[in-house]
Amino acid sequence: MSSQPTTASTTRHPTLSAAGVGLVSAAAFLGIAEFGALLLGGAGSPLVAVGSAVIDLAPAGAKDLMVALFGTGDKVALFALMTVIVAAVSAGAGVLERARPPFGALVFAAGGVLALLAVTTRSGSGTLDGAPTVVGVAAAIIVLRLLLQRLRRWEAAAQVPSAAPRPASTERRAFLVWGVATAAVAVVVGGASRLGSSAMQAAAAARRAIRLPAAATAAPAVPAGASLDVDGISPYITPNADFYRIDTALRVPNVDPADWSLRIHGAVEREVTLTWDELLALPLEEHVATLSCVSNEVGGDLIGTARWLGYPIRELLARARPTGDADMVLSRSIDGFSAGTPLDVLQDDGTAALLAVGMNGEPLPTEHGFPVRMVVPGLYGYVSATKWVTELEVTRFADAQGYWTPRGWSERGPVKLESRIDTPRAGSTVTAGKAVAIAGVAWQPHTGVKGVQVRVDGGDWQQATLADSASADTWRQWVLRWTPDSGSHRIEVRATSADGEVQTSVERPPAPNGATGWHTVEVSAR
Structure with a gap:
């Protein structure tokens, strides 16, 4: 068998x-x-x-x-x-x-x-x-x-x-x-x-070899009083490694500066082409500015402040001499992304809109746009902060759209007045009867913040102490000392801009042009 x-x-x-x-x-x-x-x-x-x-x-x-x-x-x-x-x-x-x-x-x-x-x-x-x-x-x-x-x-x-x-x-x-x-x-x-990838290796080697020139116009020194001595608060200058990154590039473009150029064309009297060497030979300016993503929820962390080195975009546009009724600059990235930025903002003498090559004292990190990106204080990144930028087309909002506009986002994106509680964290426990620092940051780049108020458990609004800032283009730290009783507590914050606007309590989602509402955290005291 x-x-x-x-x-x-x-x-x-x-x-x-x-x-x-x-x-x-x-x-x-x-x-x-x-x-x-x-x-x-x-x-x-x-x-x-x-x-x-x-x-x-x-x-x-x-x-x-x-x-x-x-x-x-x-x-x-x-x-x-x-x-x-x-x-x-x-x-x-x-x-x-x-x-x-x-x-x-x-x-x-x-x-x-x-x-x-x-x-x-x-x-x-x-x-x-x-x-x-x-x-x-x-x-x-x-x-x-x-x-x-x-x-x-x-x-x-x-x-x-x-x-x-x-x-x-x-x-x-x-x-x-x-x-x-x-x-x-x-x-x-x-x-x-x-x-x-050979392109990755070439771009990395080129970045390591770069020595950026000193700024012809240096940014004002960051005041000693811009940073509060409070554990848990966001640093005034965000380290490059911690700076948020939101873009459409699944593979970070690896661009050799020797191959990079910027073309300015469209509704202009004179088309302009700028190479990497020509850009570095210009009198570069340094500026401290806060950038934020339109997708940032109230209380979110898609925001950061850095010291940027670059050349004013308005000076390049002046070379090209926009014509007719142009009102928008469509910037394009090497990977196909585009952003529509109001022409008048980029031409404004009071707006430090830069074609940036440096970030916090070093060449731009690859993931943040190396070799060249745009930095425009006061506008959300989706309409202004094009990374790996290679083209500026002067046109009209009626004739062209940036990447996100046909996808339901507003064609213009001024940054909303916002504030955030960094400490204590939501859901944390603090010691009853002992002074606690309620602290965080507030911002409306290009306008500035002149006041922050905090209230606990729906009581009266109390004025927080504001730290200094290098310019209106950056966020400001704030702090309020509070001694909690035992139990659960609800903490809210709101800011007042330099022009007197009080941050709205109306809660709106990020789409189509930025979230609004008061950041609120709940903590327990024992």
Whole structure:
């Protein structure tokens, strides 16, 4: 009497094995495609192109939701979501190919077509940028077919051992070795390609070699009284590493300054082109300014203050001499982002709108726009703070729109008067009967803040002590000393601008032009 041989548990779950084949095939696609993108100098990455397309096509409010949920980790969250979706589709394709070939291969082909469309329609895409995607899809289909072939051999050997040319254990080993080896090679090649981009290395080396010139016009010294000695309060100057980053670039553009230039054109008497060396040769100015994102919720941290070095944009516009009824400058980034900024703001002698090259005493960090970005105090970044900027088109609001305007955001974005409680934190516990510092920051860049009031448990508003500031373009720290009784307490804050406006209590979301309302925290005293 013969007995049936026992086999590994995987053969009892062929669907799971086929799903694994689909995942390995997807890894092969990404690995080969990213390696191809590396050979093209970093262009043509389907992963980045598809992610960017998702951002571009997302409905109004989706950006706000992602930022509200994940803050500056929104891009990581998007990549994670894409990974889950790609893994699910790829696993399904593996199962489908095993059951009904060639439908699984057709799923990969369809995905490749979508990725190819995303790559070839990106701003600045070249003739060969689609090649990595095409080669990657071909590699995925080949891996899918070969691994499923080995899976079928294993299954056949397990079911009919007497007719199998090789034992089931041998076929199993061959399947697993080929699958694991292919996945490992794909991950290593893909990961190394992402890290080893020649454009990234060239830009990083160029940045390290730069020695920025001293400012011809230095910013006023930050007053000693601009920083309060309060634990937990935001520093007056935000370190570069802590400065918020919100933009549409899934892959940070790596621009060699030697290849950078700025073109000013459109409704101008004279088109102007400026190179990196020409920009650094100009009399640069230094200015301390606070920037904030329109997606910042009341009490949020998408705001920071830095010392910026650059050249006044108004001087460059004066060279170009805008004509006619132009009222907007459409700035464009090397990655296709655009922002529409009021022309009169950029021409205003009292607005320190800079074409910035430096941040807190060093060249701009790559993720903050290296080599050149725009800094415009008083306007939200979505209408002014174009990073990796390469173009200024003088035009009209009636004729052109920035990236976010057709997606439901206002075409003009002056920063709202706001204040924030940094300490004590919401939900924290303080000591009853002991003096506590209620402290934070308040801002309305370009206008300035002249007062901050705090109230506890709906009582009378009390004047907080304001710190000094370098200019009206920066936030101001404030503090109020308070001795709490035992129990729960509700703390609210509001600010008054230099022109007498009192911060509104009306609660509005960030869309379409900035959140409003009083920041409120609840704490317990014991």
